Amino acid sequence: MTDLLTVEQVAVRLLVSPRTVRRWIANGSLHAIRLPSGSVRISEVALAQALRTFGREDER
DSSP states (O other), X not given: XXXXXXXXXXXXXXXXXXXXXXXXXXXXXXXXXXXXXXOEEEEHHHHHHHXXXXXXXXXO
16 A cells, blocks of 8 residues: 655655645646545655656655
8 A cells, every 4th residue: 555645744755835736736736535534645755756847856
């Protein structure tokens, strides 16, 4: 099973704001999973795919 990251964890890894991460999710640039509680999580795999798309593979 892949690890799931919070919006805040992704923001810290990429040195952007959580709002930017949420914007990427909203416009489809970053795939996320909405949990039954309403929380949003991003898989490590989805993050890696987005980084390749963004041209930032070295961020991990």
